[in-house]
Structures are given as structure tokens and as C-alpha cells.
Amino acid sequence: MTPLDRKQVSKKDEIILQQLEVIRTMTENNLNRTGADFWGTPAAPGEAPAAPQADQPKADRPGNTASSTGNDATEPPEAETPPPPEKIEDLQAELEGYIGLAPVKKEVKNLINMVTVHRMRKEQNLPAADLSLHMVFSGNPGTGKTTVARIMARIYHSLGILSKGHLVEVDRSGLVAGYVGQTALKAKKVIDSALGGVLFIDEAYALNGGAENDFGQEAIDTILKAMEDHRDDLVVIAAGYDDLMDRFIHSNPGLESRFNRFLHFADYTPDEMMKIFEMQCKKGCYTLEAEAAGLVRGFIEEENTDPASFGNARGVRNIFEQILVNQANRLAAMEQVTREDLMSITPADVQAARGMESAAPVRESPAE
The missing domain is CATH 1.10.8.60 (Helicase, Ruva Protein; domain 3)
Incomplete structure (x- = not known):
């Protein structure tokens, strides 16, 4: 060559x-x-797809989710100013843009109407029954439970129910410690990070371990107390498989009394x-x-x-x-x-x- x-x-x-x-x-x-918002709406015809925002800090992105799956709970900075409420019409349009989820969309619309009328009655000094906005999301993995929980946080913020409208996602490992007395402190730290928003507990049934030395019940008791103490600025959504979630909620009178809204997410x-x-x-x-x-x-x-x-x-x-x-x-x-x-x-x-x-x-x- x-x-x-x-x-x-x-x-x-x-x-x-x-x-x-x-x-x-x-x-x-x-x-x-x-990996980002897999169920979200596509770009409008002729509109370029949005950039992935890879270099934008997570806390600065719309619909921010703080995730805790271990010992560390990601807390929104205390000095951070919450984003302004979005227009409820825009949020409803975004929800409608999600593929499938027809029964869920209907229930969310009913809930928006109920909260709106509740607020109007209070503004007119009319009696208004206390609202329980805590929910159970049941269904198989990948059916949009976390995505809907995220937009629900923003909807509640838009309606003036929540002061921040963020989502904190956690599972058993983020709430339960291995030693006596530590679980309540660990759970309280996560709850504090969720105040003003939605605490989303994935596979919540795992908290009910049932073993003699299991500290899951301590986490449940801490969460139930927080739901009562912060009922004006905290919404808890428990999620998991259908049958397991049904048994979990009905295993505890405190859970039954606080979770009375059930949304089933069907398979696609x-x-x-x-x-x-x-x-x-x-x-x-x-x-x-x-x-x-x-x-x-x-x-x-x-x-x-x-x-x-x-x-x-x-x-x-x-x-x-x-x-x-x-x-x-x-x-x-x-x-x-x-x-x-x-x-x-x-x-x-x-x-x-x-x-x-x-x-x-x-x-x-x-x-x-």
C-alpha cells in the first residue's frame, strides 16, 4: 500500500x-x-420537541419530584420560593393529553369540580364539609400512577389547596429504619420535606410487614398523625398493586378512615x-x-x-x-x-x- x-x-x-x-x-x-414524563403530551404539530433539560437543576424544573428511596430525603430548599400556581385549564389539558387513563381522568375532573365548589362555598361563608383529599392509586407498574400523582400536586396547588405543589416520592426503605426509635424520626424528615405538596408512597403495603420486630407500623402511625396535624397543607397518595393495597388499607382503621378515594389504573x-x-x-x-x-x-x-x-x-x-x-x-x-x-x-x-x-x-x- x-x-x-x-x-x-x-x-x-x-x-x-x-x-x-x-x-x-x-x-x-x-x-x-x-425517561422524563413518559406519558406526557407530544409536541404540537410543527413545534420542535422540548429539550431534555439535562443541564437544568431538578429542583428548578416544572412538576419537580423529590425522591427518597433510602436514608436521604431530598428536601426542597426552605428559602426557595414556590412556583406560581398554574392555570387549571392548562393542567386539565395536559392531563387529557395523556394516552389512555379515561376512568382516572374522569375521577380527577370530578375531584377538581368538587374542590372548586367547596372553595366557592367557603368564599360565600356557606357551610362546607371537610375534604379528605388523600388517595389510593392501585394498578400494575407502568400505568401512570406517579405521573398522575405529580400532576395532582400541581392541580391542588392551582386550586389553592397546597402551598407548593411539589411531589415527594418514597417507599418503605425511605421511611422505615432498622432500630427502635429511628423510624419515627426518619418518617418525620420525609413528611417535613413533603409539606405543601404530595407525599407519594409507592408499594405502601410493604409498610405492613407483620413481623414482630418490624417497624413499619411505627411509620404508618407517624404518617397518620401527620395527615391529621397537616391536613390543610399535605396530601398523601398510597400506591401499589390492587389486591395488596386493598388489604393494606383495610388492615388498619386509621388508614380506612383517611383514605376514602380510590383510583384504579388499568393496564394499557x-x-x-x-x-x-x-x-x-x-x-x-x-x-x-x-x-x-x-x-x-x-x-x-x-x-x-x-x-x-x-x-x-x-x-x-x-x-x-x-x-x-x-x-x-x-x-x-x-x-x-x-x-x-x-x-x-x-x-x-x-x-x-x-x-x-x-x-x-x-x-x-x-x-x-
């Missing part, structure tokens, strides 16, 4: 490496974007899951080829034999990510990658994700 030939090969490798880096970066950005239908996939394509500026769309639907139906383990919308997200990885593998084997190539999801990408065939042959290294 002449020096000129080596120089041309070297230049070609440099171009290929540059293309691979572009593909890697775009794939990584789009995978990160799918194949049509709804396909719409969720197509929405993610639109958000990420991907074009799903017609033949590929049929293969995606088959992929979803094939994987969704058990909605609880598949995870509904979460399962769709996993499939979407698998397809993007295989799209990247296919593009990496191409010498020239156009903008259209970067946007296209082809049948080969879906087939490769399903393990049906390789998306593209492996490129051999240039011969010396």
Missing part, C-alpha cells in the same frame, strides 16, 4: 469515528429523554401502547417506517404476555431503547450517515431488537 493509500484509509477511518461519536451522542440523549391496551411508542418517536424526532410499525406492534404483543412483569408503558420504553441501540449498531456500520438515516427506524432495527436477525453486517477493519 502506497503512502497515499494509507493517508486515504486514515482519513476514511477518521470520518467513520466522527460519525460514530455523533450517533453515540444522539442515541444517549434520546435514551435520557425517554396494545393500541394505547403503540400510541405511546409513536409518541416517543415524535418526541425524539424519529420516523417509524410503515413496515417497522407493524413489527413494533408484534414485538409489544409478544413481550406483553404478563402486564405486571412487562410494565405497561415502562415495557414500551424498554422496547424503544432496545430498538434505538440496534439502530445505532446499523448506522455505525454505514460509511455515510445522513440526517434521514439518523431519524429513520427501519424494520431491520426492530428485527434486530427482537433477536430475529442482525441489523447490519459488521464492518471489517481496513486492510493494511
Whole structure:
């Protein structure tokens, strides 16, 4: 090989490496974007998708969620000024934009109307019964429980029920300690971080361990007391599987008396899951080829034999990510990658994700 030939090969490798880096970066950005508000509304026609806000501090983002799944509870800064209430019409429009959830949307609308009338009666000095706004969300994973809890916090803020409108998400590990006397302190710290907003307890039934040395009951007692002491500025939403949540709530008279609103989140239908996939394509500026769309639907139906383990919308997200990885593998084997190539999801990408065939042959290294 002449020096000129080596120089041309070297230049070609440099171009290929540059293309691979572009593909890697775009794939990584789009995978990160799918993790945020998976049930959210797509961009309006002709409108560019919103940036993922990767460099924006979490506490500064709309609908901020503080999550506590261990010893640390993420607390909103005390000096931070809460965001102004959003227009209730905008929040209702956002909720309506979510795919599926028809019964949930109806119940939320009923609740908004009830709270609105309750507030109007108080403004007119008319008797108004105390409202219990604590709720139980039941359903399989990936059915939108956390997403709806987040928008409920914002709705309550808009209606003047909550002073901040943020969401603090926690599970058993964030509330229960391993030693006597520590659970109440740990739970109180999480509760304090949720004041002015919604405390969302995922898999709440796990608090009722039932063992002799289990401290879950102490956490339940602490939460029940807080619900009474801060009933004017704290809403608690307990979430989990249907049967387990039903047994949990009815295992304790205190829980039964405070949680009297139940919202069931049904599993998504194949049509709804396909719409969720197509929405993610639109958000990420991907074009799903017609033949590929049929293969995606088959992929979803094939994987969704058990909605609880598949995870509904979460399962769709996993499939979407698998397809993007295989799209990247296919593009990496191409010498020239156009903008259209970067946007296209082809049948080969879906087939490769399903393990049906390789998306593209492996490129051999240039011969010396």
C-alpha cells in the first residue's frame, strides 16, 4: 500500500469515528429523554420537541419530584420560593393529553369540580364539609400512577389547596429504619420535606410487614398523625398493586378512615401502547417506517404476555431503547450517515431488537 493509500484509509477511518461519536451522542440523549414524563403530551404539530433539560437543576424544573428511596430525603430548599400556581385549564389539558387513563381522568375532573365548589362555598361563608383529599392509586407498574400523582400536586396547588405543589416520592426503605426509635424520626424528615405538596408512597403495603420486630407500623402511625396535624397543607397518595393495597388499607382503621378515594389504573391496551411508542418517536424526532410499525406492534404483543412483569408503558420504553441501540449498531456500520438515516427506524432495527436477525453486517477493519 502506497503512502497515499494509507493517508486515504486514515482519513476514511477518521470520518467513520466522527460519525460514530455523533450517533453515540444522539442515541444517549434520546435514551435520557425517554425517561422524563413518559406519558406526557407530544409536541404540537410543527413545534420542535422540548429539550431534555439535562443541564437544568431538578429542583428548578416544572412538576419537580423529590425522591427518597433510602436514608436521604431530598428536601426542597426552605428559602426557595414556590412556583406560581398554574392555570387549571392548562393542567386539565395536559392531563387529557395523556394516552389512555379515561376512568382516572374522569375521577380527577370530578375531584377538581368538587374542590372548586367547596372553595366557592367557603368564599360565600356557606357551610362546607371537610375534604379528605388523600388517595389510593392501585394498578400494575407502568400505568401512570406517579405521573398522575405529580400532576395532582400541581392541580391542588392551582386550586389553592397546597402551598407548593411539589411531589415527594418514597417507599418503605425511605421511611422505615432498622432500630427502635429511628423510624419515627426518619418518617418525620420525609413528611417535613413533603409539606405543601404530595407525599407519594409507592408499594405502601410493604409498610405492613407483620413481623414482630418490624417497624413499619411505627411509620404508618407517624404518617397518620401527620395527615391529621397537616391536613390543610399535605396530601398523601398510597400506591401499589390492587389486591395488596386493598388489604393494606383495610388492615388498619386509621388508614380506612383517611383514605376514602380510590383510583384504579388499568393496564394499557396494545393500541394505547403503540400510541405511546409513536409518541416517543415524535418526541425524539424519529420516523417509524410503515413496515417497522407493524413489527413494533408484534414485538409489544409478544413481550406483553404478563402486564405486571412487562410494565405497561415502562415495557414500551424498554422496547424503544432496545430498538434505538440496534439502530445505532446499523448506522455505525454505514460509511455515510445522513440526517434521514439518523431519524429513520427501519424494520431491520426492530428485527434486530427482537433477536430475529442482525441489523447490519459488521464492518471489517481496513486492510493494511
